[in-house]
Amino acid sequence: MTTSTEQHPARPISFASSGGIDRSAGYRLDEAWLAAAWSHPTTRCFVVSGGQALVVDTDDGGTELVTMPSFDAPITESHRYFLGTDTDGVRYFALQKDALPGRMDDLARPAGLREAGALLAERDTALLVHAVALENWQRLHRFCSRCGERTVIAAAGHIRRCPACGAEHYPRTDPAVIMLVTDDRDRALLGRQVHWPEGRFSTLAGFVEPGESLENAVIRETAEEAGVTVGGVEYVGSQPWPFPTTLMLGFMARAVSPDIEVDGDEIEEARWFSREELGGAIRAGEVLPITGISIAARLVERWYGGPLPVPPRG
Template structure:
């Protein structure tokens, strides 16, 4: 079995092929020139979905030159510059544009992120996260007046009180907890499909360190006390606006007492337990684009076996 190495196999949603070039976001002249450049490429995002097309065994974002893009006045987001100098923009629309062919289809991030190139997956993650924030934060949290888009989609300004609001990202810890027998603690939520087990996770609270959040969430959800906590990697998770911070942690006791609210069931799994469960179809591991799956594979030592 080949070992998993996140340094050479980066997390799907943490990849990028562009320079975000944030210093250009307030330069209206530069943005106008970039928009009108013949090599610039644009795609539409709506409700967390984009248009993709499959051809020759690959899945690609449907991107067009700026002069072929749907008309828009304010909902234009500059995403960055590719290594080849191509500028990329996303347009937020109320609906995806229609196509004259039956090749293109609407798709969400969970469905296609693992199929897109690293560049296109990174562009989609960026656009989906911005679109959700823009739709959910149209009014000023200081005075309640409507805000306007600025900085190529990365700021909302209040013209009434002058406040500036920036895209929200909620930090959340996600942890693969092991015991002194090197078994993995996995839990399941009641609304998940039957057999689905995954790592524990939870949001970081105000005034709390990441390591403290790992200890607290593991105790709250599964009643398991944790000692050593080691950071592994992070991944954006725009469902709708989280940053998942991955950890390995060591339990100081194997005793489990689930909270019955967030976690319906929790169990210790040996590698053999997990292998047999997945191969028999009794255990459903988390999806391939999630950091949960990669943390479990790091512990397991290879990609998950195929279900029988």
């Protein structure tokens, strides 16, 4: 496997940046430091609930995460997670609650990462990705998998401990490969999932199985979903994907043979596209452009040589 982290400069992989946030993991077990950080006048926090937080649209066309000083935080019946420190020394916390607070002003609105992830600045995106991933894990892993006892939160939200058997449980991350496969004519293989509308195509993807390497996962998933045999595999970059717990690992891969045989279970249709064919199909409205915050769009744009064409209006 060769590696390459090159990205199209105008279209970086969403969620890939730290946003200038140092996660400061060494302080997560220091209760005195965490207490002092929480009470510091520059500390900022925000509420996360159900994968959403409050955001506000700015006058310059951007979107910002709504944060507040810690002394204004609604801490009643909430869990507090330390997210890190920015380059100005500001500490950030997320508060998990069953519902978002009443809107702080008429402009604030609830939004999740799918809606706001591509609109937020890198710092706000990094904070929200971290908070959403912790919130989801905390909600779904409240009991010890070893003895069944209810666990308690530790390490500023990054560990759950069992008071009965002493087991420690850590946030779960599920690796998945996502790949753009090309053939010897430099055509791209795109597939349409069974539940997608006509014309929506994207890259192939799948979860890494236990005891499997990333390269073998790319080869296996391509063969299972499209019947295409893959030879060379090149790593491009990764993207945290907290919907709910995935880490997407992006690859470019080269097919040994162009023969396609879809599985019919996950992929209903797969096609080879040249750049001219894909661009023309999008302009004609026959294929929906690969857009959004997923790394899939960045992989296709990397092969295409830039942003994909704009489809016809309507």
